[in-house]
């Protein structure tokens with residue numbers, strides 16, 4: 216890593232020279248000037264800081280610049296770090312040259328500067344939809360509904376980035392902050408770009424190299440965290456563990472979810488559930504949309520007596536069929552809600568859809584509001600929520616001039632509202648020792664551990680996959696939900712990606728689409744949905760690894776070791792550009808944003824409508840076809856033509872995928888299940904299978920087991936597998952165990 220001189224000395228050199236000159240013959244007027252300059256220089260010196268770093272947790276370094284706001288992202292989320300997980304990661308030392316990190320508070324705003332090496336790549340800055348590589352981007356991180364451009368306005372604008380050199384940076388402020396991810400160049404930079412003559416130099420570029428990430432936060436101080444690697448994935452793990460580790464969903468949360476049309480009644484839902492059963496489609500959760508309530512937008516949060524005359528009976532009948540109920544809400548309270556009068560004094564100056572906006576930082580709100588949800592919904596069996604519209608759009612939400620009774624600013628509230636609703640609703644379930652897994656439309660830094668998956672109203676299939684990749688850099692989960700499609704092909708392609716995502720969901724709130732809505736592909740969709748269910752032991756173990764070890768279950772290829780493709784091209788020369796249409800040629804990015812890793816050993820390469828073949832980039836080592844076990848390539852780019860019925864999925868050499876028998880519902884609390892263990896390739900391998908009761912928080916008291924599935928070469932040279940016993944006193948949910956060696 217490079218070293219530089221002192222930031223302050225460099226920036227003030229001209230002033231000091233001037234003073235030095237004047238010292239030899241100071242006339243009276245100049246003497247006054249001298250005093251002024253000295254004071255000016257002194258005040259700048261006081262404002263500017265050379266950050267001092269303390270190791271806050273293993274491999275996690277913190278500094279405090281200026282005077283941070285009293286309320287920030289981590290205070291909103293209020294989740295303790297998973298120290299046990301952090302302690303297990305190997306230390307690699309402070310990852311940057313400390314003197315290269317600069318911080319200054321100027322005019323009440325905080326300026327930060329982090330160094331960049333020439334070839335360094337950047338990932339993160341929240342849930343982006345079109346770009347994975349962030350170097351060269353300018354973003355204003357602002358919670359909002361995604362509007363089609365990666366400009367920082369998104370559902371989870373997490374101020375965290377990870378570098379290809381193996382470290383991460385997190386800025387803990389609930390503010391709209393400006394990120395210059397390698398765009399500006401300082402005059403005094405030791406690594407400034409060389410000027411080039413556009414008249415003669417073909418290598419002239421409109422985007423000269425920049426050696427820093429610079430951040431402007433509109434407040435007089437911030438906390439900054441730096442995460443050690445050594446690999447980029449380790450830095451991500453540390454961020455995730457520091458913010459509590461990923462959520463461990465109940466097993467049913469990873470099953471199939473169908474959200475029904477918004478005005479469906481009890482009978483309509485019952486009929487739909489019956490149809491799923493009769494047609495043999497798996498179903499674990501039904502999601503009710505706004506019309507379960509007597510009034511919505513703004514909401515009463517009260518069951519509609521016409522559509523749902525007996526909510527408790529309805530929920531328990533469904534539960535008997537192995538199906539849970541999830542309720543849509545947005546937080547805004549109708550004048551007809553029993554909560555209205557009591558909460559009125561603790562709501563914002565502005566309304567949303569004419570509903571009052573609760574100040575979720577106030578105890579006066581938290582207890583009655585969520586207490587009502589607990590009594591009216593959770594106690595009678597509701598399994599979770601979909602918390603909508605806590606993100607944007609601007610025209611709908613409160614404006615930044617709004618006031619909240621707690622004194623928290625409208626901007627800070629906007630940045631943290633999604634965190635607050637997740638934390639407070641999840642707490643209802645935690646105190647009942649019952650796990651939940653729901654949906655939310657906004658989150659932010661610090662929200663890693665909340666049992667919620669992000670979604671939105673945008674519907675570009677390719678961009679949904681890029682978002683899935685970026686979720687793995689941002690400590691959030693994302694579902695590429697299927698809603699409707701114009702063709703059977705599109706429907707099948709979308710359903711295939713839903714199955715390889717954190718939440719396998721159809722959101723038919725407007726369309727009424729069913730998994731079988733396109734008869735031409737009904738069987739293919741069913742086979743995919745069943746595959747999701749068969750892979751449950753794998754999904755469940757991978758989420759446990761997110762929880763205990765911080766490894767994102769869905770993540771970008773650039774986090775894989777041995778993945779040498781996908782380097783970002785930062786500049787474009789005049790000869791490459793079309794000067795007629797683009798005289799300041801933009802950066803061209805060669806980035807991998809349409810294939811991703813699902814769990815420890817699967818590479819998923821989705822097909823999109825209209826495609827018959829696609830290219831897949833395989834990291835180092837041999838890779839095998841998930842369906843057939845055949846070797847497909849080794850550290851190379853391959854072209855695949857999978858046909859309509861399959862989504863291309865590949866397994867690492869030695870990869871072990873624990874599966875189970877097909878079923879329409881996930882196994883219930885503590886129920887035994889049969890294990891079918893697949894092994895791919897020729898290499899020996901080992902996999903850790905996680906188990907617990909699947910529904911309660913008893914795992915927090917140690918009621919869980921990790922069992923090693925191991926494949927080694929026997930004396931006859933053939934591969935053979937063993938499964939370790941759980942440690943004594945730990946639960947055992949395994950029934951029959953069988954092995955499938957997929958690549959004999």
Ligand code: GAL
Pocket residue numbers: 477504505543603604671672722724
């Ligand atoms: C939208 C949401 C949809 C659906 C709808 C119901 O805001 O994104 O998924 O829930 O509201 O009104």
